[in-house]
Amino acid sequence: MLRQIHSLAGLISALLVMLIGLTGAVLSINPALERLATSVPAGVSVAELAGRVARHYPGAEQIQRTASGTIIVYYSAGDVSGVDRVDPTSGMAIAPYAPPAYARWFKELHRSLFLDTPGSAAVGITALLMLMLSVSGIFLLLKRVGGWRQLARPLHGNRSQRWHAAVARFAVAGLLLSAVTGSYMSAATFTLIADGSQDEPDIPATTSGGTPLPAARLPALLATSLADLRELSFPLAGDSSAVYTLRTRQGDAYVDQSSGALLAFRAHSNVREAFELIYQLHTGEGLWWLGLALGLSALGAPWLAVTGIAVWWQRQRAKPRIANNAAPASADSVILVGSENNSTWGFARALHDALRQAGQRVHTAPMNQFSSRHGAARQVFILTATYGDGDAPASARHFLANLAGISPNQAASYAVLGFGDRQFPTFCQFAQDVDAAMAARGWRRSLELALIDRQSPQEFARWGSQVGALMGHELVLDYAPAHPHTHALQLRERIAYGEEEHDPTVVLRFIAAPPPASAGWLKSRLASHRLPRFEAGDLAGVMAPGSSMPRFYSLASGSGDGVLEICVRKQPGGVCSSYLHNLLPGDRIEAFIQPNPQFRPALGKAPVILIGAGTGIGPLAGFIRNNTGQHPMYLYWGGRHPDSDFLYEPELRNYLADRRLTQLHTAFSRVTNGAHVQTRLMEDADNMRRLIADDGQVLVCGSRAMAASVRQAMDQILAPLKLDVAALREKGRYREDVF
Structure with missing residues (x-):
């Protein structure tokens, strides 16, 4: 269910998530740029700043301090009004102030998609979906790697799955923070929750009415640190009853222009302080380093959307499509499948078709559907993967509970085939649990538990031979998962060992093959003459002519070495090893790379x-x-x-x-x-x-x-x-x- 929720939320919001992620990444740069352009002096009071500004701006109307520390002065000079960014150490103008046009454009796009209220609502809903994606993604990632302690371990799966999980591991904390704060701010925008906004303090009925003091000498301003200033509005010139309006991080106040006394003060409520903190955490304003971190995380959103769609599409394509599926009650053999990403179904289809060709009536179904209806079958085959830290995959989560309520058929037998990756401590753990549970319930085991590492076609074919021997006729299971695009390689060097032995060994070094002479000028120009990217410890999948199953060889080189190098022992009757041993320098092969990040030395100086x-x-x-x-x-x-x-x-x-x-x-x-x-x-x-x-x-x-x-x-x-x-x-x- 969690995976379905994650996929649905991702598909619905993919386009907006990409847009909001990219615009958020652009906006995250602004706090850092402002901070770089700002010198924030320590120990300066608001009074000192106001005095310096007043010397250079007799018509100053308001001073603002942004979260990054930038000091902005609004002023009038005759009939002309202006806004300048000023140096807080001197009060002198630095430059006219105007937010960058690109920032205003991106901010409007990020907040409302240029659609006013409907756009703001769409962005708010997207923030909620991002929150759902982040939370569900965290739980899925933890289950995938086997818990918090394994979070840093190498990832497995196909390329899209690995990239999706790798970027999620890097970006999910920032995306979660952005989603939570964005959802809160959107809810506040539509008054669904309070933002702590408050009225200004009541204007005092009377003031001292004396001669105004210079701003630099007002006690209330002297007592206020520049670091706490949000805004200072000057009183109207010539009006002795007018007051200074002071807004600080702690609250809002009025200051008497003659005595400098604090006439009224209204502190910010806890709700307002919470809102301002959340705003700061979302935008990075005042926390430029956090803004950059959130921006880097936001850059992961488009990548997660694209790879997430790719993973979903691959899963859809791999969904079970079983032809000629017999009814459960009339089947001779039942195949039960436990799969998380549908990859196990391909092996199940191969077994289903082979049994049918052998004259069997076969019913194939998810393990969750196992019931007493399947009791007439003489043979039950269970093909299951393991999910996360030894857990059941999606299509098998209810199997063990259902099994407890099904009486074993004494005329039937069962065999369990597990799929997994030996790099993980819980290799095929769920398959082992199923095998033990079937035996404990009184079911008769026809074959010992078999475990397949990394979907090996060779191991699957060997298991098929055992099944065939059990049933009294040959059973050929010729199945391999879909593989990536192959690369043309040309043998540059072969080093032979033990040629006098029955099973000699050869080291083969390949380079990228140039296009054949028949390819034509255009294809030759367009063709890549470089090796694909790989590292030592990755696998090269090679298919001998006439064989549909690849043989995998561990790579003894990285692409940076300029060669693709494998070490091959000639196996008695081995089709692919014989093919490779017969190659001569200049011969060509087709191969694909299967990354194997689990098998590499760790970084660092440890032995x-x-x-x-x-x-x-x-x-x-x-x-x-x-x-x-x-x-x-x-x-x-x-x-x-x-x-x-x-x-x-x-x-x-x-x-x-x-x-x-x-x-x-x-x-x-x-x-x-x-x-x-x-x-x-x-x-x-x-x-x-x-x-x-x-x-x-x-x-x-x-x-x-x-x-x-x-x-x-x-x-x-x-x-x-x-x-x-x-x-x-x-x-x-x-x-x-x-x-």
Whole structure:
């Protein structure tokens, strides 16, 4: 429901939010500009200022002090009236005063869209919608990252989702403040709430009537600090009964022009003071630094509107459209789907179609719709993502409650497939909860719980093979989510290792491919000859000819290195790895970039511990290459034999020499007394504990089996510190990229 409210408010207000955000950002500059042009002396009284002004402006009628400290004098000289900005230290004119025309134009657009009352009402409604968006966005963001403690962690999702959440994380506090104060001021404009406006003090019936004193000698003005002044109106010349009108931050008063006594005073009410504070917080007037901060936040509003619409449109396109969906009561198999952003539905459709081709009657529905109507099915498949900090996704929030009221079908069995990201401590937690709840209720498990990392098509296909074996016939699940635009790359260099081995390894370095000769002059001129933007640790998606599923390879370089570099081991029967191994310099491929911001060294000088095996060294070597600041960086890596596959050996030796790499610990399994990388970790346990105690971060890259062994070793190493891998992972200090 919260997501629906957020989306509806955003769609309704998108255009006005962009307009108000941009105009607010422009207006936020004014307080800072005024403050730069103003010198505010300390310890000066209103009397001193009035005396200085009177010397240069005998016809002064009023002095105003703006929130930024600018002193403005309204005066008459004969038949001529004028307004000047003056120097408070001397009372002399600086320049004629007139607010910039652009500021008046933008202020009118910001406040009323040039539509007077209807425009002001539209702006007020937009402020309320912004408030709704800010509050709902905060809760959605917290659920997305897993709570307040995880707010600074890297974001996941597609590009639009990541940008939307990243800008929201930066701008939401300022937008929330602007929305709250803007809503309040709009309500006050339409007298829906009081603004604390008050009548002036009663004019005294009598004054001293004596000879007027110079303003510089009036006690009431001497007792008033210039810092508190809002406005001072001079009495009409020649009228002994006239008085000074003094408006200050504390209230309004009249001052006798002869005695200088305070004749009447009316303090501002608490409501008025609250309104003035809110006005100041909204505009930044008098708080120029806050104005600039709010302006930067306001610049995020257009971006949030655009990316928010993009995320909504992507979600709409991904909404479930299941063809040939059998009735629940007559289905042989039921597929239940738990999804937050609809991405899991694509996998469900692939399973639905494959089961139908195998002769099954299949019903696919959201997990929330699970009921006794589905009891006739012989097999229940549950495909679910996890939302936030281990919570149920939108289409599965009522599943566990509904399950409690459904008696298990003893003739039926179930299998749970979870989708998530292993970088997060609660990886596929909801899928695990569902699997446990089904078993606890007496349902029979047909397949062990399977978990898919980052929507891997390969893992999904492997799970499909298990389902096919369960059902007694081949089941091909050939599905991959939609991928970004691909880039043409040309192989510049290949470095082969262990060519005599059954499964050799090759390092491939690509550059941006020039357009083919057949492209023509115009296309050649328009084509980009640059690499896309990426960083070491991001992923390159490569599709071999004839294959619809991409294979992802961790990048060992950043685009700033001038090459796209991957490290590939030839897998027995591997279509894509064989394709890449057969490439020769000059050959071209198509690839796309999938950002992987979760797997990068943290900024700062804390030590970084890099752990890998085999081709997992690729991104780790990229991190070391970019460590030009020579921060502490330690590499623990395992290979097979130093003579055949010591990957990146020359580069690593150079990095040790120029101190980009602090220490190198290698383990080779096919030598006498061979060892694995976890062995080197245990041998260096004391140093590992010292590095972790010094806020060290651990990055692990390699096979899933290797990563599991490393976690066991690290738990033993960390035990004396009363820490474990789970605790480090929760703090963002233990990250994995495994395959």
